[in-house]
Amino acid sequence: MIYLDSLASFPLLPEVYDAMCESLKEDYANPSASHLLGTSAQEKIENVRAQIADRLEAFPSEIIFTSGATESNNLILKAHVERALAQGNIPHLITSAIEHKCILAICKHLESKGCEVTYLAPNNKGVVSPESVRKAIRENTILVSLMHVNNELGTINPIREYGKICFENEVAFHTDAAQSFLKTALDVEDDFIDALSLSAHKIGGPKGIGVAYFRDLRNKDLQPVIHGAGQELGIRGGTLATPLIVGFGAAVENFEPRYEKAPFDLLKTNLLDLLKSHGIEYYVNGEGQTLDSCLSITLPNIDVDGLLRSTKDIYSLSQSSACSAGSIEPSHVLSALGFDRARAAKTLRISFSFYTQAEEISKLVKDISYFREG
Structure with missing residues (x-):
C-alpha cells in the first residue's frame, strides 16, 4: 500500500x-x-x-x-x-x-x-x-x-x-x-x-x-x-x-528532526513535473505559503472518482480531509474557495510521509494518466 x-x-x-x-x-x-x-x-x-x-x-x-x-x-x-x-x-x-x-x-x-x-x-x-x-x-x-x-x-x-x-x-x-x-x-x-x-x-x-x-x-x-x-x-x-x-x-x-530532513519539496516538485511531462493539466489549490509535505491539486481532465475507486487497494488517497471523506457533499473548504461540485470532484489531497519514495510518485502519475477523460 x-x-x-x-x-x-x-x-x-x-x-x-x-x-x-x-x-x-x-x-x-x-x-x-x-x-x-x-x-x-x-x-x-x-x-x-x-x-x-x-x-x-x-x-x-x-x-x-x-x-x-x-x-x-x-x-x-x-x-x-x-x-x-x-x-x-x-x-x-x-x-x-x-x-x-x-x-x-x-x-x-x-x-x-x-x-x-x-x-x-x-x-x-x-x-x-x-x-x-x-x-x-x-x-x-x-x-x-x-x-x-x-x-x-x-x-x-x-x-x-x-x-x-x-x-x-x-x-x-x-x-x-x-x-x-x-x-x-x-x-x-x-x-x-x-x-x-x-x-x-x-x-x-x-x-x-x-x-x-x-x-x-x-x-x-x-x-x-x-x-x-x-x-x-x-x-x-x-x-x-x-x-x-x-x-x-x-x-x-x-x-x-526527521521532518526537517525529509525531501518533501523534491517529492512535490517531482509530482508536478511528472504531471506536466505526461500532459496532464492541473491546478494547485491554496498556492502561497504551504507545508511542503502536502498539496491539494485539481485535475480537470481526470476521472478522479474512478481513480480512487479503482486504486483503493494500491493507494491511500483522499479528495478532502478524512473527517469529510465519507460525505456526499463537496468539501466545505473547496466550496468556500468557490469550487462547484464538479470541480471539487476533480480534486485530490496528497500528503507525504517519511516513507514516501520517488518511485511511488512516478507510479501514481502513471496511474493517474490512465483515467483521462475525453
Missing part, C-alpha cells in the same frame, strides 16, 4: 511504538495513586507535559491532556463561551468558513445556546486576511478561533498577525495547531496565542491523545467539559492514559 494521506494521520514512528510497548508493560498503575508505581507514572506524564510546553514556549501548568484536537477544540471554545453566558452576556466568536469541521460544528452548537458567530471567508488562496479579522471584532467579541495550517490545502495562515490584532483589542485568540506543530514555526508568546489545540497522531504519535493549551490557566475561571475527580486542574476529568502520553512524548522528541 502506498500511503499518501499523512495529513489525515501520520504513520506511527518506531520510537513511539517502542516507548508505548514499554509503558504498557510498566505503567499500569493509576497515575493519581500515591504509591511508588503511581507516582512513577505521574512523573512520566509530567515530563511529557514539560516537553510539550517547552516546544510551545509555554508553562507546563498551561498544558491539559485530552483525547485529541477535537476534544481540545470543544473544551476551549465551550469554556470561553459558557463562562460569558453564565455571566449574563451575549458573546461573539469569530472563526472562518474553512476551519476543521469540528470547529464549525461547535460554533453551530454555541449559536443554538445564544452565542453570535462570524464566519470569515478566505481569499482565493485559502487564507483569511488579518484585516478581515480586525474588521469583524465587536464590543462583545470574546474569542477568535482560526487554524494555523489548513487540513486540506496545507496553507499556513498568518497567526502572528491574527494574534497581535486580538491582543490589541483584548480578545482571546485560539488556534487549532494540529497540522502545524513541529512542522512550521509556532510560539505561543511571539504569536500572541491564548489557547491552542494539538493531536499526537498528526506527528507520528498515537491516536487518542492531544493537548489543550490555555494561557495562565490557573487564573482562569473555566467550566469543565468533562467532570471528574479533579484531574488536569479540574478542567478535564478522568484517569490519564500514561502509555498514550508517553507515546506523544516520543513523537515530540523524534518527529521534528
Whole structure:
C-alpha cells in the first residue's frame, strides 16, 4: 500500500511504538495513586507535559491532556463561551468558513445556546486576511478561533498577525495547531496565542491523545467539559492514559528532526513535473505559503472518482480531509474557495510521509494518466 494521506494521520514512528510497548508493560498503575508505581507514572506524564510546553514556549501548568484536537477544540471554545453566558452576556466568536469541521460544528452548537458567530471567508488562496479579522471584532467579541495550517490545502495562515490584532483589542485568540506543530514555526508568546489545540497522531504519535493549551490557566475561571475527580486542574476529568502520553512524548522528541530532513519539496516538485511531462493539466489549490509535505491539486481532465475507486487497494488517497471523506457533499473548504461540485470532484489531497519514495510518485502519475477523460 502506498500511503499518501499523512495529513489525515501520520504513520506511527518506531520510537513511539517502542516507548508505548514499554509503558504498557510498566505503567499500569493509576497515575493519581500515591504509591511508588503511581507516582512513577505521574512523573512520566509530567515530563511529557514539560516537553510539550517547552516546544510551545509555554508553562507546563498551561498544558491539559485530552483525547485529541477535537476534544481540545470543544473544551476551549465551550469554556470561553459558557463562562460569558453564565455571566449574563451575549458573546461573539469569530472563526472562518474553512476551519476543521469540528470547529464549525461547535460554533453551530454555541449559536443554538445564544452565542453570535462570524464566519470569515478566505481569499482565493485559502487564507483569511488579518484585516478581515480586525474588521469583524465587536464590543462583545470574546474569542477568535482560526487554524494555523489548513487540513486540506496545507496553507499556513498568518497567526502572528491574527494574534497581535486580538491582543490589541483584548480578545482571546485560539488556534487549532494540529497540522502545524513541529512542522512550521509556532510560539505561543511571539504569536500572541491564548489557547491552542494539538493531536499526537498528526506527528507520528498515537491516536487518542492531544493537548489543550490555555494561557495562565490557573487564573482562569473555566467550566469543565468533562467532570471528574479533579484531574488536569479540574478542567478535564478522568484517569490519564500514561502509555498514550508517553507515546506523544516520543513523537515530540523524534518527529521534528526527521521532518526537517525529509525531501518533501523534491517529492512535490517531482509530482508536478511528472504531471506536466505526461500532459496532464492541473491546478494547485491554496498556492502561497504551504507545508511542503502536502498539496491539494485539481485535475480537470481526470476521472478522479474512478481513480480512487479503482486504486483503493494500491493507494491511500483522499479528495478532502478524512473527517469529510465519507460525505456526499463537496468539501466545505473547496466550496468556500468557490469550487462547484464538479470541480471539487476533480480534486485530490496528497500528503507525504517519511516513507514516501520517488518511485511511488512516478507510479501514481502513471496511474493517474490512465483515467483521462475525453
